[in-house]
Amino acid sequence: MTITLHTWNTPNGRKISVALEEMALPYAVKTVNITKGEQHQPDFLRISPNNRIPAIVDADGPDGQPISVFESGAILLYLAEKTGKFLPASLRDRVPVLEWLMWQMGGFGPMPGQVHHFRTVEAEADRHYGLKRYSEETRRLYGVLDRRLAQVEYVAGDLSVADFAILGWAWRHERHQVSLAQFPNVRRWYDALFARPGVQRGFAVKLDDLA
Structure with missing residues (x-):
């Protein structure tokens, strides 16, 4: 079915x-x-x-x-x-998958989504404030991800659903006004995932x- x-x-x-x-x-x-x-x-x-x-x-x-x-x-x-x-059987190994999946759901999605929104706001004062606030937080989150990926190949160690979740948003990095060249570990991870046929x-x- x-x-x-x-x-x-x-x-x-x-x-x-x-x-x-x-x-x-x-x-x-x-x-x-x-x-x-x-x-x-x-x-x-x-x-x-x-x-x-x-x-x-x-x-x-x-x-x-x-x-x-x-x-x-x-x-x-x-x-x-x-x-x-893509989800480990043992609770110990599953914890980082859940952590990074929740990280994406709670931050690396809502914050870049606000960047998408404020880029289209017509009022200059509102657009400037919103873009500054949410762009800074989005870049901070990319930094968190980059530091994590300096330690591991995938966000939870092995490839998992957490990677798929985060990739969905990293795919829109240009809309976030973020250059992956500034986050080399994210760039390596991003390219490795996009090399996968699936x-x-x-x-x-x-x-x-x-x-």
């Missing part, structure tokens, strides 16, 4: 397409055009009550019964548990309605 990925071409959407490809799970894409407000439609709200993409419906869920999952971090953990891939397929799959 196939997983249905309800999504759009955003960092959070790309996290899941990359994970599905890396885990070799069959899936179908159902686009949710957030520029047209489709995330507010009743059918989508039934599986994603926070009206945010992505969400999945797994026809072959636990005990063989269908299940829907919303929030990208929860989806990544669900898929990892389902497949037994990651390439995950970013190549069409996640929007645009030609």
Whole structure:
């Protein structure tokens, strides 16, 4: 049976397409055009009550019964548990995966997302304040990531769902007005991930309605 990925071409959407490809799970894409407000439609709200993409419906869920999952971090953990891939079995080894996944969900996503927002604000005073505040915090987070990756190959040691989560946002570093040349360990990690066929397929799959 196939997983249905309800999504759009955003960092959070790309996290899941990359994970599905890396885990070799069959899936179908159902686009949710957030520029047209489709995330507010009743059918989508039934599986994603926070009206945010992505969400999945797994026809072959636990005990063989269908299940829907919303929030990208929860989806990544669900898929990892389902497949037994990219999430260590031992609690000790699992802790850094959970730490860095939560780091992404709580900071390295919301903060760069504010940079995206304030770059489009028309009022000069508001744009300047917002960009300064959130750009500084975004660069601080890139520094945290760079220092971590100076010690390990992947953020939790071995490749994990935490890497897929963070990569979805690092993919938009140019929008964050961040040069990866200033974060050489992030650059090395980023290039290594994008050399993986599964990651390439995950970013190549069409996640929007645009030609």
